[in-house]
Amino acid sequence: MPVSAAPPRKRRKEARPSELTAAALELFVEKGFAATRLEDIAVRAGVSKGTLYLYFDSKEALFKAVIQEGLVPALAEAESLAAGHAGSAFELLQALIEGWWRLVGETRYSGIPKLMIAESRNFPEVAQFYYENVVQRGRALFAAALQRGMDSGEFRRRDVATCIDVIIAPVLMLIVWRHSLAHCLLVQQEPRTYLAMHLDLLRQGLLGDATGSP
Amino acid sequence: MPVSAAPPRKRRKEARPSELTAAALELFVEKGFAATRLEDIAVRAGVSKGTLYLYFDSKEALFKAVIQEGLVPALAEAESLAAGHAGSAFELLQALIEGWWRLVGETRYSGIPKLMIAESRNFPEVAQFYYENVVQRGRALFAAALQRGMDSGEFRRRDVATCIDVIIAPVLMLIVWRHSLAHCLLVQQEPRTYLAMHLDLLRQGLLGDATGSP
DNA sequence: TACGTTAATGACTCACTGGTCATTAACGTA
DNA sequence: TACGTTAATGACCAGTGAGTCATTAACGTA
Numbered sequence: 001m002p003v004s005a006a007p008p009r010k011r012r013k014e015a016r017p018s019e020l021t022a023a024a025l026e027l028f029v030e031k032g033f034a035a036t037r038l039e040d041i042a043v044r045a046g047v048s049k050g051t052l053y054l055y056f057d058s059k060e061a062l063f064k065a066v067i068q069e070g071l072v073p074a075l076a077e078a079e080s081l082a083a084g085h086a087g088s089a090f091e092l093l094q095a096l097i098e099g100w101w102r103l104v105g106e107t108r109y110s111g112i113p114k115l116m117i118a119e120s121r122n123f124p125e126v127a128q129f130y131y132e133n134v135v136q137r138g139r140a141l142f143a144a145a146l147q148r149g150m151d152s153g154e155f156r157r158r159d160v161a162t163c164i165d166v167i168i169a170p171v172l173m174l175i176v177w178r179h180s181l182a183h184c185l186l187v188q189q190e191p192r193t194y195l196a197m198h199l200d201l202l203r204q205g206l207l208g209d210a211t212g213s214p
Numbered sequence: 215m216p217v218s219a220a221p222p223r224k225r226r227k228e229a230r231p232s233e234l235t236a237a238a239l240e241l242f243v244e245k246g247f248a249a250t251r252l253e254d255i256a257v258r259a260g261v262s263k264g265t266l267y268l269y270f271d272s273k274e275a276l277f278k279a280v281i282q283e284g285l286v287p288a289l290a291e292a293e294s295l296a297a298g299h300a301g302s303a304f305e306l307l308q309a310l311i312e313g314w315w316r317l318v319g320e321t322r323y324s325g326i327p328k329l330m331i332a333e334s335r336n337f338p339e340v341a342q343f344y345y346e347n348v349v350q351r352g353r354a355l356f357a358a359a360l361q362r363g364m365d366s367g368e369f370r371r372r373d374v375a376t377c378i379d380v381i382i383a384p385v386l387m388l389i390v391w392r393h394s395l396a397h398c399l400l401v402q403q404e405p406r407t408y409l410a411m412h413l414d415l416l417r418q419g420l421l422g423d424a425t426g427s428p
Numbered sequence: 429t430a431c432g433t434t435a436a437t438g439a440c441t442c443a444c445t446g447g448t449c450a451t452t453a454a455c456g457t458a
Numbered sequence: 459t460a461c462g463t464t465a466a467t468g469a470c471c472a473g474t475g476a477g478t479c480a481t482t483a484a485c486g487t488a
Contacts, residue, residue, distance in 0.1 A: 011454055011465050030335050034248035038446065048467050050448085059446065118332035120394040121244050127398040135395070156418075162411045165403065169387035170380045176390075180334040181349070184341040189379065197376045204370075204418045225435050225484055251475065262437050264478085273476065 017055045017065075019045045022108070025066045029111030029179055033063055033119050060123070067126050070112045071134045074103040075141075082141050089149025094199055096141060097171055101195060105175050113172055114179040139164050170198045231269045231279075233259045236322070239280045243325030243393055247277055247333050274337070281340050284326045285348045288317040289355075296355050303363025308413055310355060311385055315409060319389050327386055328393040353378050384412045 023044035027036045038059055042049045056062040081099050085092045104110050120127040142164045149155035174194055182188060237258035241250045252273055256263045270276040295313050299306045318324050326348075334341040356378045363369035388408055396402060 009452085009454060009466055013465065016465090032246050032248060032332055032336070034246060035336060037444090049446085050468065051466055053447070054465070114331060117328060117390055117394040118246055121397050122246070122249060124398040127395055131395055131399055158411065158414070159407075162403070162407055163415070165387075165408060166384045166412045166415060170383035173379075173383035173387055176331055180331040181341055181345055183335050184338040185345055189376070193373075193376055194379060197372065198380045200372070201377070201380060201416070223436055223482085223484060227435065230435090252477085253475075263476085264438065265436055267477070268435070 016045070016047065016051065018069075020047070020052055020055060020062065021066050021069055024062050025070070025108060025111060025115075028063065028066060028119075029115050032115075033059075033122065038062075063119075063123065064126055064129075067112065067116070067130055070109050071104065074107075074109060075134060075137050077103055078141060079137070082144065089145050089152065089154045090203060092145040092148070093142070093167075093202070096145060097195055097199065100171055101191065105191065110175040111179050114176045117176065138168070142167060167202065171195070230259070230261065230265065232283075234261070234266060234269060234276065235280050235283055238276050239284070239322060239325060239329075242277065242280060242333075243329050246329075247273075247336065252276075277333075277337065278340055278343075281326065281330065281344055284323050285318065288321075288323060289348060289351050291317055292355060293351070296358065303359050303366065303368045304417060306359040306362070307356070307381075307416070310359060311409055311413065314385055315405065319405065324389040325393050328390045331390065352382070356381060381416065385409070 020041065024036075024041045027041055027044065030036075038052060039049050041062070042052045045052075052062070056065065078096065078099050082092065082096060085095055087095070116127065116130050120130075139161075143160050146155065146160050146163055146167075150157050150160070174191060178188075178191075234255065238250075238255045241255055241258065244250075252266055253263050255276070256266045259266075266276070270279065292310065292313050296306065296310060299309055301309070330341065330344050334344075353375075357374050360369065360374050360377055360381075364371050364374070388405060392402075392405075
C-alpha cells in the first residue's frame with residue numbers, strides 16, 4: 001500500500017478545455033500573462049502540464065482562447081436585453097449599467113478588461129479582436145441608448161462617441177480597480193453605491209434643456 | 215584599427231539612476247514587469263546590464279524606484295496649484311483636471327497608473343505605497359474642492375468619497391486607454407475633447423438645486 | 429605624464445519554465 | 459475478463475534571463 005498514492009486519473013475530454021480556460025483566466029488576471037506559469041494553470045484545473053498541451057498549442061493560444069470566450073456571450077445577452085427594453089432612454093442606460101454589473105461585474109469575466117489593459121501592447125492581434133468584438137459592440141449598445149435619448153429630446157445634444165466613453169469610464173474603472181489595487185487594501189467600496197452615484201450625476205448631466213447648445 | 219570599436223565609456227555616476235528609471239518606466243509600462251528584460255532597460259539607458267546593478271539591487275528594487283519617483287512630484291505641484299486657487303469650486307475642479315492632464319497626462323508618467331493596475335497584485339507592498347502616497351493624496355485634492363462646493367451651496371450635497379471616484383474615473387481611464395488598447399489601434403481620440411465633455415456633463419451633474427436631497 | 433580610484437563592462441552561471449514525448453492507465457467494447 | 463484506443467502523466471530538454479564578478483578603462487590628482 002503506497003503511502004501517498006497518486007489520485008486516480010479521470011478521462012474528461014469534453015470538460016477539460018473550459019476548465020483550463022477558467023483556471024487560466026483567473027491566473028492571467030491575477031499575475032499577468034508572463035508571470036503566470038502553465039504548471040500553475042494546469043494544477044488549478046486539476047490536470048498536468050502535458051494535458052494542457054493536448055488542448056492548446058501554446059501559452060499564447062490559451063491566452064487567445066481566454067479572451068475570445070470571455071465577454072462575447074455576456075455582450076450578446078446585453079444586446080438582447082437592450083433590444084427588448086421599453087422604457088425611457090435614461091432607464092435603458094440604467095438597465096445597461098445594471099446589466100453590465102450583473103453579467104460581467106459580478107462574474108469571473110470582470111477580470112478581462114484588466115487583463116486586456118495589461119497585455120494589449122504585447123498582443124496587438126488579440127487587442128484588435130477585443131476592440132472589434134467587445135469594445136465596439138459595447139459602445140454601440142450605449143450609443144443607441146444615447147442617440148435615442150437625444151433624438152427624442154430627453155437628453156441634451158452632445159457628440160455621442162465622446163459622451164459614451166465618458167459614461168463608460170466609471171463603470172469600467174470600478175471593475176479594474178477591484179481586480180488591481182483594491183485586492184491589496186481590503187478597502188472595499190460598495191459597487192452598487194458607486195454605480196448609483198454615477199447614474200445620479202449622469203441624470204443631471206444628460207437631462208436638461210434639450211436645446212442642444214454645443 | 216578595429217572595424218567596429220566599442221563606443222568609449224563615460225563615467226556619469228550622477229545621471230545614471232534617473233536615466234535607468236526613465237528607461238525602466240517606459241518598458242515596464244509597455245510590456246509589464248515580468249516581460250521586460252533588464253538587458254533591454256540597460257540598452258535603452260545606454261549602459262550595460264552590469265552597470266544597472268551598480269545602482270539597483272534587483273529588478274524589483276528598480277521597479278519600486280520607478281513607482282516611488284513617478285507621480286509624487288506631480289502631486290506636490292498639483293497640491294500647491296490647488297492651494298493657490300481663488301475661483302469657484304467648479305473652476306477649481308476644472309483646474310485640477312486640466313493640471314492633471316498637463317502634469318501627468320502629457321508626460322511619460324502617464325503610464326504609471328496602467329503599470330500599477332497591471333502589477334498591484336504582484337507587488338502588494340508597492341501597491342500599498344502607491345495607494346497611500348498617490349491615490350489618497352489625489353483623492354484629497356478633489357475631495358477638498360467638492361467639499362468646498364457643497365458647503366457653499368454651489369454643488370448638490372452628495373457623499374464626497376463616492377463622488378470623487380466617479381469623477382476621477384474618466385480622467386484615469388483616458389490615460390490608461392492611451393497606454394493600452396489605443397496604442398494598437400491608431401484610433402486616437404482627442405484628449406481635450408474628451409475632458410471637456412467630462413466637465414460638461416459634470417457641470418450639470420454637480421450644480422443644481424443645492425437642497426441636498428440624497 | 430604616471431598613478432590610484434572606481435565606474436563600467438560583458439562573459440559567465442544557474443534556476444526556471446515553455447514545450448515534448450515515451451510511458452501509463454482509464455474506459456468502452458467484445 | 460481481455461483488449462485496443464487514447465486521455466493523461468511527468469520526466470526530460472533547451473532556451474532564456476536575472477544576477478555575479480574578474481577585468482577594463484575613464485578621470486581626477488600629484
